[in-house]
Amino acid sequence: MTTVEKHWDAIVIGGGPAGASAAAILAEHGHRVLALEREKFPRYHIGESMIPFTYGPMERLGLIPMMKQSAFQKKYSVQFVAPNGKASQPFYFFNRYDRETVAQTWQILRSEFDEILLQHARTKGAEVMEEITVKELLWEKGYSGQRVVGVRAQTKAGALVEFRAPITLDCTGKESFTAVRNNWRTKDPYLNKVAVWTYYRGSKREPGLDEGQTTVAMIPHKGWFWHIPQHNDMVSVGVVAEGKYLTRGGVKDPKAIFHREVEENLWIKDHLSVGEQVGEYFITSEYSFHSRHCGCEGLVLVGDAFAFLDPVFSSGLMLALKSGVLAGDAVHEAIAARDFSPARFGDYARFMREGVENMRKLVYAFYDPNFSFKQVIDKYPEAAYEITDCLSGDVNKDFTSLWNKIREFAPLPEELPVGGPLAKLPAAQAA
Numbered sequence: 001m002t003t004v005e006k007h008w009d010a011i012v013i014g015g016g017p018a019g020a021s022a023a024a025i026l027a028e029h030g031h032r033v034l035a036l037e038r039e040k041f042p043r044y045h046i047g048e049s050m051i052p053f054t055y056g057p058m059e060r061l062g063l064i065p066m067m068k069q070s071a072f073q074k075k076y077s078v079q080f081v082a083p084n085g086k087a088s089q090p091f092y093f094f095n096r097y098d099r100e101t102v103a104q105t106w107q108i109l110r111s112e113f114d115e116i117l118l119q120h121a122r123t124k125g126a127e128v129m130e131e132i133t134v135k136e137l138l139w140e141k142g143y144s145g146q147r148v149v150g151v152r153a154q155t156k157a158g159a160l161v162e163f164r165a166p167i168t169l170d171c172t173g174k175e176s177f178t179a180v181r182n183n184w185r186t187k188d189p190y191l192n193k194v195a196v197w198t199y200y201r202g203s204k205r206e207p208g209l210d211e212g213q214t215t216v217a218m219i220p221h222k223g224w225f226w227h228i229p230q231h232n233d234m235v236s237v238g239v240v241a242e243g244k245y246l247t248r249g250g251v252k253d254p255k256a257i258f259h260r261e262v263e264e265n266l267w268i269k270d271h272l273s274v275g276e277q278v279g280e281y282f283i284t285s286e287y288s289f290h291s292r293h294c295g296c297e298g299l300v301l302v303g304d305a306f307a308f309l310d311p312v313f314s315s316g317l318m319l320a321l322k323s324g325v326l327a328g329d330a331v332h333e334a335i336a337a338r339d340f341s342p343a344r345f346g347d348y349a350r351f352m353r354e355g356v357e358n359m360r361k362l363v364y365a366f367y368d369p370n371f372s373f374k375q376v377i378d379k380y381p382e383a384a385y386e387i388t389d390c391l392s393g394d395v396n397k398d399f400t401s402l403w404n405k406i407r408e409f410a411p412l413p414e415e416l417p418v419g420g421p422l423a424k425l426p427a428a429q430a431a
């Protein structure tokens with residue numbers, strides 16, 4: 001039996017960074033917003049390194065004072081290590097950005113950070129239900145074909161409940177609830193990597209200011225290790241490469257893959273030579289994708305549910321928080337105008353896609369075996385600033401001149417379609 005619950009101004013599916021930030025913004029605007037989250041927080045999640053321009057959305061959410069007082073590891077820099085173990089000079093964000101704001105960011109523990117964020121949405125006035133899984137979108141005939149009017153969800157005890165609202169935000173992460181069910185998901189043909197990772201306690205980290213720096217340690221075959229020092233003396237460490245490469249010789253066990261790759265990487269091996277491995281070994285296939293549409297009447301896609309990009313430049317959290325804030329504002333305006341037509345979310349979608357597309361070009365260049373950022377900077381010193389800005393997450397800028405410089409050394413991907421809202425959803429798709 002399905003219970004029909006009261007009506008809401010907006011429903012958010014998923015209480016991760018995208019969902020919690022959208023819910024907080026909508027509640028702050030005074031709307032009755034309901035966030036439905038499948039898990040009980042705190043829950044484990046990967047994605048632990050922030051980039052400088054995560055600052056803007058966190059400031060808008062009012063989270064900076066909490067972050068400054070938190071135990072989260074401060075991050076001032078990034079370094080790259082060649083396969084032979086030679087480390088680059090650390091790149092310090094304060095050489096480019098304001099020391100008091102953007103130039104310092106954080107390495108977080110997602111179980112803690114995401115719980116704080118979801119609690120923040122509650123404090124702002126959002127109603128949050130945990131351990132409830134959205135099973136279906138509810139559809140009705142709308143002005144432009146079918147429109148979404150809410151969701152049907154199932155509690156842990158098995159009860160089915162319907163929640164109704166004129167607008168639903170899909171913030172379900174890379175599982176991408178709507179895009180998968182409506183066949184909107186387009187896989188990136190080249191960025192199809194596998195990641196294997198685990199955690200260490202008490203292993204080697206750099207001294208002083210570099211203690212919290214991210215290290216990207218290259219492996220010879222289009223892959224890399226991440227080394228992300230966290231608080232409580234923990235380090236998140238993982239390897240990303242093509243699945244065929246990581247499972248060579250028929251090795252499928254994540255622990256065996258991880259340790260074989262550690263043995264082949266001098267810098268990582270040295271840093272893990274002290275301390276102890278903690279907990280599970282994780283594995284995930286990571287097909288970068290984007291959704292061809294950012295929604296339809298009554299529905300908008302936010303965070304990874306709209307586009308998931310290879311994590312090499314740690315852009316996921318910045319994009320999730322930024323899109324949560326922007327979608328929250330766009331939905332607020334839609335509620336005020338009582339207009340949930342697809343055109344309402346066109347600007348939001350174009351803005352987010354522009355940022356993802358810019359970052360995606362740098363990801364392609366990074367994986368090109370014949371390319372190095374140094375080549376470009378040696379020929380065009382001013383490109384260093386453009387590359388830094390994009391890598392730091394200042395992604396909504398005109399980078400045409402940078403792409404022209406990089407194209408002299410490496411082919412770049414074609415622009416993907418903008419991924420605006422679907423104007424008219426055929427009834428057959430609205431299942």
Ligand SMILES: Cc1cc2nc3c(=O)[nH]c(=O)nc-3n(C[C@H](O)[C@H](O)[C@H](O)COP(=O)(O)OP(=O)(O)OC[C@H]3O[C@@H](n4cnc5c(N)ncnc54)[C@H](O)[C@@H]3O)c2cc1C
Nearest residue numbers: 014016017018038047049134173303304311314316317320
């Ligand atoms: C290997 C790897 C490494 C990464 N490293 C980094 C990094 O260093 N830095 C970085 O910034 N990003 C990183 N990322 C990306 C980062 O994890 C994501 O971009 C970020 O979590 C996106 O946030 P989100 O809110 O969109 O989705 P999520 O954080 O995935 O949140 C989605 C939420 O929706 C809930 N949900 C899903 N389906 C339903 C449903 N049907 N009903 C109810 N609830 C539902 C889930 O339980 C989840 O809590 C990495 C990703 C991977 C795979």
